[in-house]
Amino acid sequence: MTATSASTALWPAPQASGPVVARVTVPGSKSVTNRGLVLAALAAEPGWLRRPLRSRDTLLMADALRAMGVGIEETVSSSSAGTGGPGGEAWRVIPAGLHGPAAVDVGNAGTVMRFLPPVATLADGPVRFDGDPRSYERPLGAVIDALRALGARIDDDGRGALPLTVHGGGALDGGRVEIDASNSSQFVSALLLAAPRFNQGVEVRHVGRALPSLPHIRMTVDMLRSVGAQVDEPETGGEPNVWRVSPSALLGRDLTVEPDLSNAQPFLAAALVTGGRVVIPDWPERTTQPGDQLREIFTAMGGSCELTEAGLTFTGGGSVHGIDVDLSEVGELTPGIAAVAALADGPSTLRGVAHLRLHETDRLAALTKEINELGGDVTETADGLHIRPRPLHGGTFHTYDDHRMATAGAVIGLAVEGVAIENVGTTAKTLPDFPEMWTDMLSGVASRPGS
Missing domain, CATH: 3.65.10.10 (Enolpyruvate transferase domain)
Known part of the structure; x- marks a missing residue:
């Protein structure tokens, strides 16, 4: 057809x-699968995702990370590599030095179009992002502006939207940044997920109307902590609407997706x-x-x-x-x-x-x-x-x-x-x-x- x-x-x-x-x-879960893929790609050692969602959005995420050099091997087993873990499909993620030139198709996946530009700042070389026509209309400008404030070089012809090119320099300074995430909690999650690899980590301050979809930010924080990241957040006594992630190496882990x-x-x-x-x-x-x-x-x-x-x-x-x-x-x-x-x-x-x-x-x-x-x-x-x-x-x-x-x-x-x-x-x-x-x-x- x-x-x-x-x-x-x-x-x-x-x-x-x-x-x-x-x-x-x-x-x-798509949300868990795509966050898990990003964190595993940025880890210091290989990891596993068990029972991942295999759908358009998650395959776009996996293909994008592969384009930047990450190894993702798909297997199907009756148990987890002989460890007695859950069977079914499993993805082994093998981190590598991120590189360009690379081309990323985001489709119409909010997690791909927002989570991966911060990751691309860590690549050595340019990474081009494009997607479905609707993706051009979806909010992305706040992430672009925040990354520029943290030291990234991004070409978007002034659109504040896709398509765009991130000129990765192999590292990003990071630091403190303000962002209006009232249109999408993914703006905050995008910066937090890559933050442990930034030289100074990150301090994200939300300014604007009430944040939507707060459970998704809690999910991001919990998953960061599960791989060894240090996160200070409002939920655990931190300053309201402020999240701090310290620079650190991330652990490869064996994650079974809910x-x-x-x-x-x-x-x-x-x-x-x-x-x-x-x-x-x-x-x-x-x-x-x-x-x-x-x-x-x-x-x-x-x-x-x-x-x-x-x-x-x-x-x-x-x-x-x-x-x-x-x-x-x-x-x-x-x-x-x-x-x-x-x-x-x-x-x-x-x-x-x-x-x-x-x-x-x-x-x-x-x-x-x-x-x-x-x-x-x-x-x-x-x-x-x-x-x-x-x-x-x-x-x-x-x-x-x-x-x-x-x-x-x-x-x-x-x-x-x-x-x-x-x-x-x-x-x-x-x-x-x-x-x-x-x-x-x-x-x-x-x-x-x-x-």
Whole structure:
């Protein structure tokens, strides 16, 4: 299938014939996989990533690091190299001196376009960054300006956006820098991840509106500490909105990637909207992933959950309730929550997510348009959505090359006959094999990534 035909193909979203009862094994976390790849590439010794997510975004990250000289070997084993660790796919990351000239395709991956320019400052030679047309529109200027303030040379023809070239000098001074990260917490994470390799480390001061998606910064800090970095942060008594990373060598480690809890959302939503039951194996007891808040949010919307050693069991209560919720820390969950809210028995208000206008697409405008064209009643607010449930009908649900729009449309399709998802293949960005996993869930077949 050509790229053009793939982007316009329609996938008939299956309608549930009754309560969904299934066990769904969700692939690894994109956020953990891509942070793990960066930290392993900057380490002083080889490391392993076990059960990584293999998707468009993570393969773009791996290919970009390879282009700069990092060795990444992919293996599949029944156990971890004879150590008795978990089996499945594993990536061995072998650090090397970073070099240019190199060309990096970021696709439309925020983690690649933001995390790797700081890494490229450490390369010996130029590194060119380019990507999908939408990537040119996504915010990057704050990272570019911060890197220049820390001593980097970057050519972007004054755009403050892609495409651009980082002229790596083999090292970066680092030091203190101010940055307005109110459009994306990834701006802070980008500087922190490479900071241990900067000559002076880094002190990042956020100036501006409230930071969105703080759990992702906590994830970055926790992963830095796990490989030996020294980090001072607000969460542990540090100065508010200030993060300090000391220069140090990073350890190679053996990391098993958690399931992507945000990608579990459509499957949990299926249990909620059909009054069914879905089990997600290996749900961690403690995690920095924002998706863990689904347990609380979807329980408030009418479900119940139990976390055991077997994983998370989520059960729908037979009806879906509206919700008034601040999603500023978990903005990526908004499309799925909006889909469920469109099927609820009362109105919902989703707040704190103005920054979603700058994601893979303008998610607030896209959700409003697509749900309303199916008969819904959604209004954009200054920082979110107000959703008044209405009887919905079938129609085409456009995705705008946004994976979370596609899965949101599939959730609505469970309860509404005749919903067709445009370009469901865009889910490959973070959730490979989604259509097959969705079909398996509806048939009660235990779903495994890549099966």
